[in-house]
Amino acid sequence: MRTTRFAIVLCVLLALAAVVFGFAASEPAIAPIAPPPTASFDPALVQRGAELAAIGNCGVCHTAPGGREFEGGVALPTPFGTIYSTNITPDADTGIGAWSEAAFLRAMRNGVRRDGAYLYPAFPYDHFTLVTDDDDKALYDYLMTRRPVRSMPPDNALPFPLNVRLVMFGWNLLFLRQGPYRADSAHDDTFNRGAYLADGLGHCGACHTPRNVLGAEKVDGKFAGGEAEGWTAYALNASSPAPVPWNADTLFQYLHRGFEQEHGVARGPMADVTGDLRSVPDNDVRAIATYIAAHMPSTGTAQQAAQRPELQTPRGTAVAAASADSQAMRAAGGNGDEGAAIYAATCAGCHEGPRAMPYGGIDLAFSSGVSGPSPTNLINVVLYGLPAAAEARNPIMPGFASALDDNQLVALLRYLRGRFSGKGPWNEIERSVHDARNGDGQRPAGPADSARYNPAVPK
Numbered sequence: 079m080r081t082t083r084f085a086i087v088l089c090v091l092l093a094l095a096a097v098v099f100g101f102a103a104s105e106p107a108i109a110p111i112a113p114p115p116t117a118s119f120d121p122a123l124v125q126r127g128a129e130l131a132a133i134g135n136c137g138v139c140h141t142a143p144g145g146r147e148f149e150g151g152v153a154l155p156t157p158f159g160t161i162y163s164t165n166i167t168p169d170a171d172t173g174i175g176a177w178s179e180a181a182f183l184r185a186m187r188n189g190v191r192r193d194g195a196y197l198y199p200a201f202p203y204d205h206f207t208l209v210t211d212d213d214d215k216a217l218y219d220y221l222m223t224r225r226p227v228r229s230m231p232p233d234n235a236l237p238f239p240l241n242v243r244l245v246m247f248g249w250n251l252l253f254l255r256q257g258p259y260r261a262d263s264a265h266d267d268t269f270n271r272g273a274y275l276a277d278g279l280g281h282c283g284a285c286h287t288p289r290n291v292l293g294a295e296k297v298d299g300k301f302a303g304g305e306a307e308g309w310t311a312y313a314l315n316a317s318s319p320a321p322v323p324w325n326a327d328t329l330f331q332y333l334h335r336g337f338e339q340e341h342g343v344a345r346g347p348m349a350d351v352t353g354d355l356r357s358v359p360d361n362d363v364r365a366i367a368t369y370i371a372a373h374m375p376s377t378g379t380a381q382q383a384a385q386r387p388e389l390q391t392p393r394g395t396a397v398a399a400a401s402a403d404s405q406a407m408r409a410a411g412g413n414g415d416e417g418a419a420i421y422a423a424t425c426a427g428c429h430e431g432p433r434a435m436p437y438g439g440i441d442l443a444f445s446s447g448v449s450g451p452s453p454t455n456l457i458n459v460v461l462y463g464l465p466a467a468a469e470a471r472n473p474i475m476p477g478f479a480s481a482l483d484d485n486q487l488v489a490l491l492r493y494l495r496g497r498f499s500g501k502g503p504w505n506e507i508e509r510s511v512h513d514a515r516n517g518d519g520q521r522p523a524g525p526a527d528s529a530r531y532n533p534a535v536p537k
């Protein structure tokens with residue numbers, strides 16, 4: 079009898095707690111508006127909004143390959159399930175055409191839709207909360223002048239209770255620190271501008287910071303490296319694996335062009351980022367580079383780094399060394415180093431030959447893909463190549479997914495790591511190769527869809 083009474087009381091308390099939580103967590107809907115006419119928006123503000131959308135990489139997440147601009151429907155895989163991006167065109171029924179500026183600002187800063195439902199942090203409002211009201215208005219004006227598209231994304235594929243948006247109230251309590259950005263008086267205007275853009279609309283930490291079990295960025299791990307869509311997002315702090323240290327100038331070149339001669343080519347999701355940044359004013363890109371560079375190793379120069387033994391092999395001689403390695407193993411009674419032979423036949427012609435851009439590859443001793451903590455990025459590039467980037471004369475590379483089987487690729491990876499990195503071997507390369515070749519939704523290595531829209535041109 080006493081046990082039954084306790085169970086009833088417990089159920090009542092839980093029910094009351096659920097009611098209180100629901101009441102505290104609920105957000106009111108904001109009244110819809112009629113979509114304002116395009117002519118009512120200031121063209122200069124629209125243009126500024128286009129630049130901000132490029133910094134935020136909005137089109138990449140909200141425009142499916144081959145789809146219409148900003149119609150949504152892009153699948154965003156997460157450890158918890160798949161979330162589909164929303165339609166952010168000014169369509170009144172399926173997009174944001176009925177959203178007022180106030181509704182848009184609340185979504186950006188608080189992660190709450192116009193109808194009061196919570197957004198998932200796959201839309202990185204934990205970064206967008208730092209954006210100022212003026213920049214939110216410019217971005218709003220830009221989006222509201224796009225071509226309306228009637229399109230509904232697929233339903234999210236999330237398990238219970240994550241499919242109940244109200245649980246995001248608890249996530250926000252734990253992890254959302256609302257903005258806008260406040261300048262750091264210890265640094266100059268360029269640094270603060272870069273911090274505002276990189277930590278806000280640029281949401282760099284969303285990929286380059288590790289996450290906890292609840293999917294939030296680790297506060298003590300800022301820019302320590304992460305994962306993004308089947309790619310490794312390298313550390314942007316003292317743990318950077320770059321053989322030659324980055325600085326503000328080389329980061330500017332990389333972000334602005336998608337290529338830097340001592341660091342390589344932007345690939346995977348980063349190729350889309352640099353593709354968008356080509357339409358952004360140089361001073362904003364330079365500010366981002368200045369801010370990121372401040373987190374990188376402060377000691378050592380490119381000249382000092384170049385004294386490292388693995389960077390000393392003269393360009394054009396590693397192919398001879400590869401052949402020598404293979405011949406020596408055969409002379410000793412073995413079958414030769416298969417990885418060395420594959421490198422000499424497949425890679426050396428571009429990475430060591432006299433070929434000029436776009437066919438000449440960088441010296442692999444400078445490659446973060448070879449020296450990084452994981453072989454994932456190198457595997458992706460070898461398998462899927464580097465397609466030509468729109469409006470940029472950067473190195474290109476064919477993919478070898480059909481030419482090399484898994485065993486050959488593993489042999490090549492082991493050879494490249496040993497010959498060019500000066501670091502120990504990677505663990506479980508076979509598993510990494512299998513995952514990269516068979517992973518669902520594998521992103522191409524380069525910006526194959528970078529020409530699908532131009533964020534700087536009003537439409």
